[in-house]
Amino acid sequence: MFQDILITGLVNGGVYALLAVGFSLIFGVARIVNIAHTAFYMLAAYLVYAFLNIAGLPLLVSVILAVGLVTALSMVCYKLVIEPVREYESAVLIATIALALIFQESLLLTFGGNFLGSPTLIAGNMDVAGVRVTYQQLLTIVVVALVLAGTWFLLHKTRLGLAIRATANDLEVANLMGMNVGRIAMYTVAISVALAAIAGVVVAPLFVVDPLMWLAPLVTMLAIVVLGGLGSLKGSLIGAFIIAYVEAITVFTVPAGSFLKGAVALSIMVVVLLIRPEGLFGVAFEEER
């Protein structure tokens, strides 16, 4: 059972990490709670499905187009929907909820409520430490590792990354130092949504594509970022694996309660909020932030 938990937690934790890191990034930089984050993930999954199965485009082209289009759309959405109300956190929250619902209903109208399936990128499976995993799952782990390494590189080794980190550290000072914080916020939204889009195209062949597929990961992702600390990338990464392992342990130790894995994740979130509101690696909310 131990190796089952180890492998299952690793695979699921990787997908969660992709989503949570993006969500945390945009909150850390611009204090934007983007509820539509997983709706962008859903949109990417739909696009890759449509390009592959309806338009008949090659796989790589479909993936690149899906990620590119969703990222571009996020920048448009930022300009039209988020930026005008950016100063008001509750308005941003409501605006992004509305955005997610618009995506959901648009997909429902376009594709219907049918459940769709994308072909696996690499077919087949193998046994790892006695646990059977598909090549698609292994590919997911590799992609997650590469993307997270790329994100780290971008944030720590480039000028844009430096600007993003400076803005995250202190938005007002960054502004006073002459940085265009609005533009940095937009770039951060794009990077954050690109991470969600990559998660979408990677998991589309693992999961089922449907217009409500954004809801379940949203809840899990919120639990992860609260656990790890809102705005903390390291926290999100560690939080993702903690939640994934807790879910795996729940399924393996309480089989009849496997539906509870989401509830267990939320319970952890509530406990963390009560004991350490800033999360495991979060920065305490200070008035000037």
Place this chain on the structure above:
Amino acid sequence: MRRRMRAVLVAVSAAAALMVTTTQAAEKPIKIGIIGPMAFVQGENHWAGAELARDEINKAGGIKVGSQKHPIEIVKVDSNEIQSVPDATNAMERALTQDKVDFVIGGFRTEAVLAMQDVAMDYKKIFLGVGAAHEQLGLRVQQNYDRYKYWFRIAPIKSGDLGKVLFAGLGAIAAQIRNDLGKPVPKVAIVAEKAVWVESIVKAAQDNLPKMKMEVVGVWQPSPVATDVTAELSAIRRAGADLVFTAISGPVGIVMGRQMGELQIPAIPFGINVEAQKEGFWQATAGKGNYVSTLDTYGEGVEITPQTLPFVNAFKKRFGKPPTYTASTYDAMYALRAAVETAGTIDADKLVPVLEKTDLVGAAGRLVFDKLHDPVFGPGYVTGLAVQWQDGKKVAFWPNNWNGVTYKGVQTFKIPPQMMQKKN
């Protein structure tokens, strides 16, 4: 002379007016609300089955009420019940008060149908259920007849009867495992989504399977909307299950089928998997759902009654895909027509005793209601089918010599090749 002319003109005008009124009365349609989640396959099939019946009945002149024939008008009522139960009750209320439908047919999700049933009963309107299996819907008729007598279930058979079909199917598959793999006591993993309707099935399975010489190795209850069950499948594989007994209505049924195929889990999935009943299942699992088997209502090429194949073929010709069980709105429309024509009225109170005496050979079987207004289950009545996905086609394999019942068109159940490594 002029006065006489005027009198003639008045008489002609009055006669013409009377004729117009009479013609309008004769053409006044009977309005039937078809309620279901219209953006989803279940609702699409509700509507498609009703459309087919409406066109056939109207082509034959409509429904005869007393001496006059009335055409049928069907009204599409989107309950959105998969996403929201309050939406469903609002839709039912709107159909009854604004659209002023005379009857309602449809419903899918038990939680929503229970709520919609109450609304229909408040207005004393006949509600023919096509979609929800929970026993409570019928028990209400027994517990409070005066209030709930307007409810009749057309399809599917109630969950207790579904259980009987499940165990009959399981027995047939277990016999094949014993025979082909030489395993005297097949191991069964129960995978039931966490929902009200599965409770009695899970309990019955835990009680009955040991009596049927099968060993229950565990019960897994994922969420109906879970997107990943690899953890559950790893545990099931480790438990050495030969059969995965499913009770699933949500999209987790697709995930289950697909991931079992991808991970080559050496076990046979059989039970209720609503998503596997749909034509889109093969695509949704990206072709990985081979050997997944489930209960169903219709099967291509399977003749349950003389009405089955004409209905299935006409449905496929018109809509480009075979019907799923919520297309039993077709049988519901014919049951309603028979009752109205016998009673000579659309008055609900007068129709109830006539509907209770229904004996109709429909596309899904012979429809007769019991005291709970549920369809009578068993040989000679409604039995349902068990089907298996075999290389992209849904093939019916049960009933095959069950209590003397073998439907024309049933084929052999196939054991997945990865199971053969378990051969003793």
